[in-house]
Amino acid sequence: MPISIGVVGAGQFAGQFSTLFKLHPGVSRVYVTDLLPERAEELKELQDLDGTFSDFDAMLASDVDAVAIFTQRWTHGPLVVKALRAGKHVYSAVPMAISEDEIAAIIEAVRETGLTYMMGETSYYNPATVFARKQLAEGKFGRVFYAEGDYVHDMDLGFYAAYEYSGGAEWKRTASYPPMLYPTHSIGGVLGALPTHAVSVSCIGVHDDRGDGVFDRETSMFANDFSNATALFELAGGGSMRINEMRRVGYPSHIRESRFRFFGTEGSFEQLAEVSVWQNKEGVEDVSALLATDATMDADDPALAHVAPELRNAFVSGHSAVHDVSRLPESFLGAPDGHEGSHHFLADDFVTAVNNRVLPPVNAWVAARFTLPGIIAHQSALQGGERLVVPDFGDAPGPVGTSNLSDAKGTAR
């Protein structure tokens, strides 16, 4: 039976998904709520949604089957747990949470309720990650022993305006959000391809020197002054992963926000802003065209939406040749997409997981492995790069596409 979904937070990003949920044949109704009721009302009118709720609690008290959380990045953990405990399936924008305790509470709630939790990690369907998954499955990498993931989004390219919209008069307090607490686009792109996880980390943070009051420890609600950070992780089973989270960087973030490199004993993959290559011991193959997405969409990152239109047009969306679009509902044909063709897949993953009561690819256990390493990396940076152990919550209780209720104490819905 189709499900109903309540969208929480009608800011810059939510509309990209409410429109897809509304189009999905597995969804009956879509509602919205926001602390600023006019934002919820505006989104409802714009997308002809089925209604608004006065607040999050009213939505949880209603009969909606699921909620999709698109609130500010440091707010997700407690909202997710509250929704699961109220009996709702949960889709959460990234990151999963900002502390190990919050992550543990989400995993516990998923186990106990047997409900679906999914984190909407766009890098999981980044063409480079999809391509690396395929090459790995076909044995073309051999053993991957080193990989890199970078999320390179400069503050000057839209983030100032995005944080002002998001944070109001207090925006400088929140614009200092620590880069390594938003690690999922980089880590998720690497670990979305490699079936392993981080076990230890050493991270170096770069103290900001712009002097504009952002990344100022006194002003920051996170007491943070790192604007760039680089972490080297040891991976389970051997090998390493180098992650960059950069907010002050001379890089065309409107062309590429996330970039990846994978090195295996038999083959390797390397990505620049506009060029991607597959390499092995024989030579180099330019796979840029294979990974390119249609440049027909406007900016799909709310932050980049503030970038000048002439730059924005270069930002690409739509599907690439490596995406398996045959699995998507026909109703998504021509629908807005974003983040290199990932939005359609994420919306479909969630609806399919709830309706079929199966584990989505980025379930709570996978989301923890994409998120917690960054939290520990930030702690390492605060301790001058000390190498720290990255705790692990283990594998999901079954492969993707199977029931996640096998070892749950709760009742299946």
Ligand SMILES: NC(=O)c1ccc[n+]([C@@H]2O[C@H](COP(=O)([O-])OP(=O)(O)OC[C@H]3O[C@@H](n4cnc5c(N)ncnc54)[C@H](O)[C@@H]3O)[C@@H](O)[C@H]2O)c1
């Ligand atoms: N590539 C990606 O996956 C990607 C890209 C952009 C944003 N995001 C994520 O999406 C989320 C939303 O980003 P955004 O730019 O739209 O933020 P935003 O600040 O523009 O919007 C957040 C909205 O949530 C509302 N809100 C906050 N707490 C609420 C509550 N308790 N109940 C109801 N409404 C509440 C706020 O009033 C605001 O309108 C963030 O977590 C961000 O990390 C992910």
